[in-house]
Amino acid sequence: MKFPLRFAWFCFLIIVLPLAAKDGTDFEIDDLSVVRSLDGSDWKVTSEDLDPEKIYQSVRNGENPFSDWEGYSVPGNYLKNRSDSNSKVSRIWIAKTIRIGKKEKADQISIRLGIISDRDEAYWDGHRIGKSGDFGSEKPQVYDKVRIYEIPENLTESGSTHVLLVKVEKYFPNDIGITGDRVEIGPSDLIRAGFDREEYLKLLLLTIYFTVGVYFTFLFIRRRKESENLYFSAFTLLLVIYQFLRNQTKYDLGISFFVLKKTEYLVLIFTVPLFCHFLRTYFRAPRTKILHVLDALCFLSAIFILSTGDVKHYMFVNQNIVQPIWIGYVAFAFFWLYREIRKQNRDAILVLSGMGLVLAATVVDILTDRGVFVFPRLVGYSFVFFVLSLATILANKFVRLNEEVEELNGSLEKKIEERTLELNQTLDQMRKLKVQQDGDYFLTALLINPLAVNENKSPKVRTDFYIKQKKTFEFRSKNYEIGGDICVSGNLELRGRQYTVFLNGDAMGKSIQGAGGALVLGSVFRAILTRSKTAREKEASPEQWLKQVFTELQQVYESFDGSMYVSAVIGLLDDETGFLYYINAEHPWTILYRDGRASFIEDSLTCRKFGTPDNEKNLLVQTFELFPKDVIFIGSDGKDDLKMLGRSGDWFINEDTEQILSVVEDGEGHPEKIFQFLISKGELYDDFTLLRLEYTGEKDGSRPKVSREYYELFMNGKSLLKSGNRKEGLSLLEKAFESFPYDGNLLRLLGEQFLKERAFLKAASYLESYISRFPSSLEHFYYAAYGYKMSGEIQKATELCERLTLRNREHVKAQALLAEMR
Helix, strand or coil, rough: CCHHHHHHHHHHHHHHHHHHHHCCCCCEECCCCEEECCEEEEEEEEEECCCCCHHHHHHHHHCCCCCEEEEEEEEECCCCCCCCCCCCEEEEEEEEEEEECCCCCCCCCCEEEEECCCCEEEEEEEEEEEEHHHHCCCCCCCEEEEEEEEEHHHHCCCCEEEEEEEECCCCCCCCCCECCCCEEEEEEEHHHHHHHHHHHHHHHHHHHHHHHHHHHHHHHCCCCHHHHHHHHHHHHHHHHHHHCCCCCCHCCCCCCCCHHHHHHHHHHHHHHHHHHHHHCCCCCCCCCHHHHHHHHHHHHHHHHHHCCCHHHHHHHHHHHHHHHHHHHHHHHHHHHHHHHHHCHHHHHHHHHHHHHHHHHHHHHHHHCCCCCCCCCHEEEEEEEHCHHHHHHHHHHHHHHHHHHHHHHHHHHHHHHHHHHHHHHHHHEEEEHHHHHHHHHHHCCCHHCCCCCCCCCCCCEEEEEEEEEECCCEEEEEEEEEECCCEEEEEEEEEECEEEEEEEEEEEEHHHHHHHHHHHHHHHHHHHHHHHCCCCCCCCCCHHHHHHHHHHHHHHHCCCCCCCCEEEEEEEEEECCEEEEEEECCCCCCCCCEEECCECCHHHHCCCCCCCCCCHHCCCCCCEEEECCCCCCEEHHHHHHEEEECCCCCCCCCCCCCCCHHHHHHHHHHHHHHHHHHHHHHECCCCCEEEEEECCCCCCCCCCCCCHHHHHHHHHHHHHHCCCHHHHHHHHHHHHHHHHHHCCCHHHHHHHHHHHCCHHHHHHHHHHHHHHHHCCCHHHHHHHHHHHHHHHCCHHHHHHHHHHHHCCCCCCCCHHHHHHCCC
């Protein structure tokens, strides 16, 4: 007898008490890298109408607009213990000032406002960050929903005082305010993880209960005489439904809040009666007239709830009729248990132990609902003691799964830490070099030279550099140059295809300042190239690789807090197809030299310089298809920044950005000649670099010739498709593919036709092969992604959608498909 009671008490301590523990904090928050509680009595409240923007501005001006506001303890009911609880107060404003001492820049901050009765609008520094429910509605909205709102990153400035205002409108006459759960602030991922962890734990317990309920249902089907199994299964399954309707996950179902509440109150009516009848049948107690009366009252209460459409009526029936009826059921239950315990029935002792916990938890929940105090709901946790013996296997399985997840999370965190450490080490080295190079031009030049190298060895792509830095100096009788321009080229293998990689960059500043930026750019880019030769990095697509390069460079330069920016063009050229992928970060437009004519391949700015805040949202991977003998030129600002002599003898700065096109044509595509033509027109007053890239490869040169067999299969297959014989037509086309798998038209036709036949996996496979050889067709990217998504290959579909959106941010279909998969 002692063991079950001790064990139950032990479980209560380890499960329930941690849920009720809270740490109160002041409004001063030293560190926002962790979740901090905002519960406490230092909140302010008013029923007057106000303008959030004006309140925030007054705080910024050093004023105290809350001096005449009432004090308010959160969480809690504003109208509790107030003599004017039935007054006309229908809306209130709740306020709290928060000073943030430290915040990591990469952290997205969110605030958890707990449960608000009934609808709310939340403002942070005068900006609305979230809203739940419709103000002025006659129906209840979301009075039991936990609110979590993200705070925009530009509104969480460190070292500043911030103002949180929550506008609340009530539904119930005597209930308004932040009435339940808890209020806390911290990184969004931690807030969301904590919220999900709580909800998933409840769902896990519901899974255990559901398993037990189904088990006893099948047991009753096999043994109809044992009616206690039916009562217990019905009680368990109703409890599962009720607890699910108290779970925040219900809001993801898209079901009307009114329907959910009606179902919740209907289910609640019969839970205690069913458990009481379970005990009656289990211990073979007679069904008295009083039980018949209580059952009848429960059915009448259910009929009343079904016939009315007012949630206030539901709550009234529950509190004033149903819950008092439960007292009668509980009295019967304790009477039967007492009688069995006197007979030394161990089952009764176990049931009494668990029932005592459930009863205590139920009382706490009822008192919480009535606003006597604020406490976490416990019924869902306490019921586990009823099913502990049956849930042991499931619990052990959950523990193992949880340990595996924790192990994976630990491994992931370790990899992130290692990668961050590698980047931080590189960044620290660059900063140390930047300090030293202020008085040492020669050392800086020696450091930059090994980074700005032409390492391209592709037989199909030729790269040439022409570099002329503005700053020249003499060291030990030798002349050297130093500046912020840099060129790099090399080779890279991604997914079995060879690419020529190149970079032309221009760091902000002159001489040593620009050289420092170029030194950072070259070092980080070379480090990325070295790392990209590992087997894991080779699995990235060209778009993903460029995004990774962009992200890492952006993070590095953003850490300089505006003291250093870099414009650059970074690209990959497919050696086999001549297809060009590149990013232009506010660099001069790329020039195409084809058949003796020069033109720009761009016509608009896509993204800003590296180091510009929020630059990630501007990322766009641009593409261009080169033909054999095509040449592209990428140059820094120096090619346009000329000091020219006018006809009147006055010097002026060139403002014609298209002048370089005629110079390229006059120089016949040779960098040295282009430079000579430029300096003949004026004097350079900036660093000059020119990267020349010529595609010399012949496309499909190594492919076998088309056989007569292939041609007949292809033409016959197309004819059968046109005539409506799709099955035989597709069969012939697949045979044609087996004999000659290089024809892009065949790959595209097979992919499109299998997509129509809803053979999604086949369609996606052919379409992916097609876009790997003809990557210019974005629509076929979408078709392949759609095929993979419909065949269950979510990872492949997601990757294709992300590649597509990197190249076209406005592709609505891809964005919608990506949103569905996430």
